[in-house]
Structures are given as C-alpha cells and as structure tokens.
Amino acid sequence: MNNDWSKLKQSANQIPTNDSLLPYVLEVLKNGEEGTNHVIRTRVYDFLSIPEDIKNIKYPNYPDDDGILANRFSFSLSKLYKAGALVRPRRGIYQITEVGQRLLTQYGDQLTEKVLEEEPDYIRYMSELAERTERKSNALQEVNIDKADPEKVEIGKMVNQINNEIAIELLDKIRNSSPKFFEYLVVDLLVKMGYSGENGDAKITSYSNDNGIDGIINQDPLGTSTVYLQAKRYKEDNKVGRPAIQAFYGALAGVNADRGVFITTSDYSKEAKLYAKSQGIVLIDGIQLTDLMLKYQVGVEEAHQYTVFRIDNDYFELE
Incomplete structure (x- = not known):
C-alpha cells in the first residue's frame, strides 16, 4: 500500500479526493477493530502523513467546520457502507466486513468508486433507494405537492433522500435481528399506529402455541375487535409466496x-398479492414497514429540525 499522501489523486487545492481515500479507510480497519469517523480519519492521516495545512483547509463559508478533507471521509465511509465493505454495529461506529477484506486484498490502493459500484450490495442498495424515491414521488403527486412552492418541493426531496437512506439502514438492522425481536417490533409499530385502541392491548404469541399467528391486537377491552399478525423476517431476495x-x-x-x-x-410475489387482496389480508413489505417506522418513530429518533421562513405579506399591508 502506498503511504505517501502526495501520490493520491487530488482536487485543485491539493486535497485528496473521496475516491482516493477509499482503500485507506479499509487499510486502517483491516484488523477488525471498530472505529468512529474521527478515529478512522486520524489513523489515515497518520498512515499517509498528511500535513496539517492540508487537513486544515476549510470551506470559505464554514470556517468553524472540521474541514474539506474531514468532510470527504464522510462520503468515503458512506460509499463503502453501501457496497457492504463496512457495517455500522452501533451508531457512528464502523467495522470492516468480509467484503471489505476481499476488496482490500484484491485491489489494494487501486480500489475506486467504480469498483464499489459494481458490488452486488451496492447495486441492491441503489435499486432499493430508487424504488423508495419513486414511491415517495408518486405519493407526492397524488396530493398535488408538485403545485406547491418549488423551494418547498426541493427541500422535501432532500429530506426524503436522507430519510430513505436511513430507512435502508434500518431495514438492514431488522433483517439481522432475531425473529422474536421482529415480532415485538411489528406489534409495537401497530400499537404506535393506534391499532390497539384507547383501552385495548397487544401481545406476541409463544412459539409453542402460535398456530401460525405471531401477534394479537385486541382493539377493545372485551376483545370483540381483534387484529391478527404474521411477521416474516426475510432477506431482500426471498419473496413471500402465495403458500x-x-x-x-x-x-x-x-x-x-x-x-x-x-x-x-x-x-x-404477484400471486401472493392477488390472493391476499381476495381474502382481505393487509400486506406490508419491507419498504412500507420502515416508512411507517419513520413516520411513527419506532426504532428511530428525530435528528434535526429546520425552520424555513416566508414573507408575511399581510403584515406589510398595515403600512
């Protein structure tokens, strides 16, 4: 591995590009230890002997920010995560995967974004992101949001993009959880959605006596209105069939x-959807599941909130 920062591909201001940092993120994590963004970039700085004046170059409008190079590590980490080369075992923590080890061994310091974009995990990620974006776009059109303030629409698109990426990571965490936890999760979600009613109750059934039903939600104290649940924690390529x-x-x-x-x-599957519709069974897929989790804040928490102002023209009518 090259350890001379000056040999990396650089932008006009001599700062290493996002692309050039990819193999070095994997290099400093190759022993399997976990690291935060700050820890990872500090190790890469040391490995490549990047000088202080390069690390300290700031965006002109953000003089108090960590700097341009630090910001580029965030993009590199995100790209590696999407390709399955890194996982996030906990919030803000990264760890190399078998895919990452393979890529590092195979390409070394020649690893590029183009290579990552050909990885199956990256292709699946982008495919799911595109489907989520399309669903959101269709939903916005149904409520005529396209006729709203163009600036508001653009802000909405940016927020949806961020939330879609969070939802993909959320779904990945669910798929790697235990089946029993998933059952608790879906019951919790439907309760948050109001399905248990004001005085109802909800529970998951025991494995030894579930009879094909994973959760039961009584919508009133007497149990005269009950919703029954089935939860299947499947990988993305394993569709639920009609049987x-x-x-x-x-x-x-x-x-x-x-x-x-x-x-x-x-x-x-198409057959499963048709049969469920004919029998009045409600189907929720992985994308719908995580969209609902974000909406009702199950397994997530609000990160940031921004206020956008507009002119109050009525106020100036007083003049």
Missing part, C-alpha cells in the same frame, strides 16, 4: 378471524 399467505389465511380461519396483517422485511 405462506394461504397458511396465514388458514390460521385466521382457525380463530374465526376476518382481520389479518402480514408483515415482511422483503416483498411479496
């Missing part, structure tokens, strides 16, 4: 129920 929906319908019939919600972290 699973038929089995759930059979479980609902066994308890004389007519209200069922099937939730998965993946998607449904």
Whole structure:
C-alpha cells in the first residue's frame, strides 16, 4: 500500500479526493477493530502523513467546520457502507466486513468508486433507494405537492433522500435481528399506529402455541375487535409466496378471524398479492414497514429540525 499522501489523486487545492481515500479507510480497519469517523480519519492521516495545512483547509463559508478533507471521509465511509465493505454495529461506529477484506486484498490502493459500484450490495442498495424515491414521488403527486412552492418541493426531496437512506439502514438492522425481536417490533409499530385502541392491548404469541399467528391486537377491552399478525423476517431476495399467505389465511380461519396483517422485511410475489387482496389480508413489505417506522418513530429518533421562513405579506399591508 502506498503511504505517501502526495501520490493520491487530488482536487485543485491539493486535497485528496473521496475516491482516493477509499482503500485507506479499509487499510486502517483491516484488523477488525471498530472505529468512529474521527478515529478512522486520524489513523489515515497518520498512515499517509498528511500535513496539517492540508487537513486544515476549510470551506470559505464554514470556517468553524472540521474541514474539506474531514468532510470527504464522510462520503468515503458512506460509499463503502453501501457496497457492504463496512457495517455500522452501533451508531457512528464502523467495522470492516468480509467484503471489505476481499476488496482490500484484491485491489489494494487501486480500489475506486467504480469498483464499489459494481458490488452486488451496492447495486441492491441503489435499486432499493430508487424504488423508495419513486414511491415517495408518486405519493407526492397524488396530493398535488408538485403545485406547491418549488423551494418547498426541493427541500422535501432532500429530506426524503436522507430519510430513505436511513430507512435502508434500518431495514438492514431488522433483517439481522432475531425473529422474536421482529415480532415485538411489528406489534409495537401497530400499537404506535393506534391499532390497539384507547383501552385495548397487544401481545406476541409463544412459539409453542402460535398456530401460525405471531401477534394479537385486541382493539377493545372485551376483545370483540381483534387484529391478527404474521411477521416474516426475510432477506431482500426471498419473496413471500402465495403458500405462506394461504397458511396465514388458514390460521385466521382457525380463530374465526376476518382481520389479518402480514408483515415482511422483503416483498411479496404477484400471486401472493392477488390472493391476499381476495381474502382481505393487509400486506406490508419491507419498504412500507420502515416508512411507517419513520413516520411513527419506532426504532428511530428525530435528528434535526429546520425552520424555513416566508414573507408575511399581510403584515406589510398595515403600512
């Protein structure tokens, strides 16, 4: 591995590019230890002997910021995460994966963004991001948001982009959780959505006696209105088929129920969707699941809030 910073690809101001930093992030994490953004970039600074004057170059409008080079590490970390070369075991913490080790061994300091963009994990990530963006765009059009203030629309698009990326990471965490935790999660979500009613209750069923039903939500104290849940924690390429929906319908019939919600972290086959629709079963896929989790703040917390002002023309009418 090259350890001379001056040999890296640089922008006009001699600052190493996002692309050039990629292999060095993996290099300083190759022993498997975890690190924050700050720890990682400090190790890379030392490994490449990057001088202080380069590290301290700031954006003209943000003199108190960490600097341009520090900001570029954030982009590099994000790119490596999307390609599956890094994971985030905890908030703000990064760790190299088997994919990252393979890429480092195979490409060394020749690793580029183009290589990452050809990784299956990166392709899947961008495909899911595109689908989420399209769904949000269709939803905005349905409520005629396109006729609103153009500036407001642009801000909305930026917020959606950020939240879509958070939702993808959230779904990945859910897929790597235990099946039992996933059942607790979906029950918690439906309670937050108001399905348990004012005096109802919600619970998950025991494995030994679930009879094909993972959760039960009584919407009133007497249990006269009940929602039954089935939760399948599947990988993204493992779609729920019609047989699973038929089995759930059979479980609902066994308890004389007519209200069922099937939730998965993946998607449904066309046949499964048609059968569920004919039997009145509500289907929630992975994208819908995480969108609802963001909306009702289950497993997430608000990070930032910004206020956008507009002119109060009525005020000036007083003149």
